Amino acid sequence: MKPLxxxxxxxxxxxxxxxxxxxxxxxxxxxxxxxxxxxQTCSNFLNxxxxxxxxxTLSQHFKALREAGLIRGERxxxxxxxxxxxxxxxxxxxxxxxxIVRAHNIQQAEQEQNNGRKRKPAGRKSRRR
Numbered sequence: 001m002k003p004l005x006x007x008x009x010x011x012x013x014x015x016x017x018x019x020x021x022x023x024x025x026x027x028x029x030x031x032x033x034x035x036x037x038x039x040q041t042c043s044n045f046l047n048x049x050x051x052x053x054x055x056x057t058l059s060q061h062f063k064a065l066r067e068a069g070l071i072r073g074e075r076x077x078x079x080x081x082x083x084x085x086x087x088x089x090x091x092x093x094x095x096x097x098x099x100i101v102r103a104h105n106i107q108q109a110e111q112e113q114n115n116g117r118k119r120k121p122a123g124r125k126s127r128r129r
Contacts, residue, residue: 020064
């Protein structure tokens, strides 16, 4: 098997981080990995943001996160175990990751709140007078 590429922390750039996290699925994946207290397997993310993600697409998302220096992937048997590199990145770019994850969480909460407002109870019609 081909070895996984992980850039050294000195080669990680703000531009690469921002590009990798510009995709809503990738930022959701990263936020979950960053919040986890243990390594996360790729199969944990087959359904993220209320969407079913094909394994091939998921592999591309993990590759983008890995190559940007945001996560470290380690093969264990048939599983890929992913951990964040938040501590390393925070030393290089203090506060960057925390700000991005915090902003993502705020946005996610707002979207969930708006989705809840849009749903009307079944069988009830709104009346305008």
